[in-house]
Structure formats: C-alpha cells, structure tokens
Amino acid sequence: MTGGGVDYSFECIGLASLMEEAFNSSRTGSGKTVILGMEKNASPISLDSRAILRGRSVHGSLFGGLKPKLDIPILVDRYLKKELNLDGFITHEISFEEINKAFDLLVEGNSIRCIMWMDK
Known part of the structure; x- marks a missing residue:
C-alpha cells in the first residue's frame, strides 16, 4: 500500500506493542517513528537493530518538546x-459535591475541561 513503508509514523496511545508496529511500518532506510504516547508500565520495546543501522529512526516527544522550567513561566x-x-477550553465549572457529574460529562464526551471548586 505504501510502497515500502511510510516516511513518518506516530504512536500516540502509549502501548509498547504499537510503538513496535509504528516502527515496523516506517520506510526502510529513511522512515522516522515519533513516540508521543506514555507507556504506563515502562515496558521495553523490541526493534530490529539492522533497520536502525540502515537508517530508520525513533524519536520521543514528551509534552511536545516542552521544557517545563523554561516554558511554563513564559506560558x-x-x-x-x-x-x-x-478560557475557551473550560466548558464546565462544578462543585466538589458534583464530582460524579464531571465524570458523566467526560464519559459522554461533553466536556473539554472541568474546573472543580472545592469551596462552592
């Protein structure tokens, strides 16, 4: 379908098996795999070392390359x-007593960001 693999593959879920699949789907000789998902259990991944020696590469991007000590004060x-x-990302404001409502909104896909006020 791709004639030898994709130029770029991205793994965004955080599963070691999908990281390997993303790498294996990249083009022989020049394919680049970018790992964005955080693997919950820090499971090792197994990659073909010959493919790396022939030019395939793997790159990680934690928080999109954000450097917290430098970038967060700027933001x-x-x-x-x-x-x-x-502010446009805040779709709901709720009290602590309404915490179940926040989960319902999340499950229903009706919330981007909820602010929970402890004192209201």
Whole structure:
C-alpha cells in the first residue's frame, strides 16, 4: 500500500506493542517513528537493530518538546497578559459535591475541561 513503508509514523496511545508496529511500518532506510504516547508500565520495546543501522529512526516527544522550567513561566506570563486564551477550553465549572457529574460529562464526551471548586 505504501510502497515500502511510510516516511513518518506516530504512536500516540502509549502501548509498547504499537510503538513496535509504528516502527515496523516506517520506510526502510529513511522512515522516522515519533513516540508521543506514555507507556504506563515502562515496558521495553523490541526493534530490529539492522533497520536502525540502515537508517530508520525513533524519536520521543514528551509534552511536545516542552521544557517545563523554561516554558511554563513564559506560558503563564502570556496568559496573564491575555496573549494566550485558554478560557475557551473550560466548558464546565462544578462543585466538589458534583464530582460524579464531571465524570458523566467526560464519559459522554461533553466536556473539554472541568474546573472543580472545592469551596462552592
């Protein structure tokens, strides 16, 4: 179907078996695999070393390359200066007593972000 594999493959779920499949689906000689998903149990993955020696590569991207100590203060500053609008992502505000409602909204796919207020 791809004539030798894909140029880029992305694993976004966080399963070791899918990381291996993503690598195996990449093009011989030049395919790049980017691992974005976090493997819950830190399971090892098994890759064909010959494929790597022939040019395939694997790259990890934790938090999209964000460097927390450097980038989070910059993002907070931009938010406080109203240069970064995050408020649109908040779809619901609930009290602690309504915690089950928050889970219902999540399961139903009706919530992007919920803020839970402890004192309301």
